[in-house]
Amino acid sequence: MMRESDGRRWAAMTAVAGTVFIGAGAFWLSFTSLADLAARSGIGSGQAWAWPLIVDGIIVVATVAVVALAGQGSAWYPWALLGGGALVSVTANAIHAVVAADADVPRMLAASVAAVPPVVLLAITHLTVILARTTDVESAAAASLSTNAVEPMPELSSGEEEPTRLDDGVADRRALGWELREAGWSNKRIARELGVHPSTVGRWFAVAHLTDTTDTADEREETTP
16 A cells, blocks of 8 residues: 555646646736736836736736635635636736737637736646645655554553553544645545545544543533532
8 A cells, every 4th residue: 555655646746747838828827928018008018027927926926825724614715716717817818829929820819829828827826835735744644654554552550451452453544644634635535545444433432532522521521529
């Protein structure tokens, strides 16, 4: 299983490098078009470069925020910024193409071609963040398993019986399952990664939830005068 995880991690890292390269190209194409449009609209040549940074910068920052706040109530705000930034960027790139294109080029064709870079920038930024987060989670999980595997067992004194405990493999998988759950993975995906049945993963989290609830109730009883 570790070899398969290593292969997926390297594949994700390679994909991240590719998406960064593609994203840089899309950002540059959109940047030059928006800077020229800003200059044509009356913004000074010394300040025109700042306008595409503002427009496309919103797309990049909002995309990262959307992924970071996934599932939280406050995620609506970065989604609104992302939608607004993407709309402005795509529209402005299309307008620039219509204004700057040769007379013999159809306006619809010029606008469609110019809209590709900002759309790609939006999609590739989202994909890069997801891949980077997946790579970090799998690296941390692999490091955790490696640490647990080499952890020495304490020596028993003479006459002392070995304590009864869970199987090391089960304990390691359960700990890894909690790390993946905190990273936002679903029970089914965790089960596929660890090679167990989804119902087993569900029991791990259910038992932990019941234990936490019981401990909290006991604490309330102890502190009640």
